[in-house]
Amino acid sequence: MPCLYICGECGAEHEIKPKEPVKCKDCTHRIMYKKRTDKMIQFEAR
Amino acid sequence: MSQTVSQLTRQPELEILEIKNDSIIFILSNTDISVANALRRVMIAEVPTMCIDLVEFESNNSVLCDEFIAHRLGLIPLVSDNIDKFCYTRDCSCSDRCDQCSVELRLNVKCTENRPRDVTSSDLLSQNSAVIPVSSQVTSSNSEQEIPIVKLRRGQEIKLRAIAKKGVGKEHAKWSPSCVATYQFQPIIVLNQNRIDELTDQQKEEWVGSCPTKVYSYSPHQSTQQVTIEDPLRCVYCLECKKKAESFGKPDLVHLEQKQDKFIFTVESSGALKPEDIVLYAIQIIKRKLTDIQGQMAEGML
Structure with a gap:
């Protein structure tokens, strides 16, 4: 499953592979955010 | 013997x-x-009481993070009047959890308006009508009693499943x-009226004022002009009145004792x-x- 990241500048989604530079392919912005998982997440309420 | x-x-x-x-x-x-x-x-x-112990998030793009909301949900008191009908999950015969040892609550709110949406305990929908957030009880259905969980802006959504379990306060204070x-x-406070009568009006007022919890009362304008004990249960045994009496040179002005x-x-x-x-x-x-x-x-x- 590809790991998608969201650009902090233009909002585009890109896949970043291991050893690739962390960089947006559209706007060269270097801050990328990881997407939230679609899976259910469980927490203890304490 | x-x-x-x-x-x-x-x-x-x-x-x-x-x-x-x-x-x-x-x-x-x-x-x-x-x-x-x-x-x-x-x-x-x-x-024992019932309390939310597990929270399963499907989606949450509110400003508060998942664990923050999970913790807040845990602290909401749930009506536990039929707590005897539930058993502890660890003692239950089921393998994971069942209706005998847990109650499922759902929270599914999306803000579609332009103004912020308050998500409160009344948005929590319980699968068991007896175990509901305290504020959702019919007797107290005014909005002031609702417990705020999170605020949503337009487009933000929160969708989760909360599992309430039986527990005791020594495991976590939420229970x-x-x-x-x-x-x-029970405090026993005895005033020595003879000694009090020896005080000047100003001293009386000063002595009554020495009590930080206002056990005594005195008003110089009353016809009786008596120092009286207003509420002995307020006494915290700080002995300030005793010290004040001693400073007036009358240590036997008041007698204080705990029963x-x-x-x-x-x-x-x-x-x-x-x-x-x-x-x-x-x-x-x-x-x-x-x-x-x-x-x-x-x-x-x-």
Whole structure:
């Protein structure tokens, strides 16, 4: 499953592979955010 | 030994002074501090209630992170009047969880308006109509009682499944049914009116004002001009009045004493249980613990 990241500048989604530079392919912005998982997440309420 | 056991045992007495929706005041007498303190500690830490313990998030793009919301959900008191019908998940015969040991609640809110949407405890929908957030009870359905969970902006959404389980306060304070559970000794305050009459009006006022909790009252404009005890239960035994009396050179102006065999209990409920039920459950739990010891002792002596 590809790991998608969201650009902090233009909002585009890109896949970043291991050893690739962390960089947006559209706007060269270097801050990328990881997407939230679609899976259910469980927490203890304490 | 000339005394028999029945002569040595005392019959503790309980006198209820006041019962409100969320609090009870009663006097426990004819017993020891150890018993009073045991009762207090059991009411805080060992009376079981239901509380959200697991939260499964499907989506959450609100400003608060998942664990923050999970913690807030855990602290919401749930009505636990039929707590006896539930068993602890660890004791239950089911493998994971079932209706006998847990209750599922759902929260599914999306903000579609332009103004912020308050998500409160009333948005929590329970699968079991008896175990609901305290604020959703029919008797108190005003919006002031709702417990805020999170605020949503347009487009933000929160969707989760919360699992409430039975537990006790000593595992986590969220399961404690009582907000306040305290006892105080009955104060005995005796004023020496002869000594008070020796004081000037200004001294009287000064002496009455020395009490930080305003146990005494005095107004120079009253016809009687008497220093009276307004409410002895307010006394916190700080002995400020005693020190003041000594500074006037009259150490016998007031006599203060704690009556060590009468305990005035104040118990406030979080809403999970009725205050009187907290006391009754606590007594039941203490009794069960004692019978357990008795049984174990008898077994050990065989």
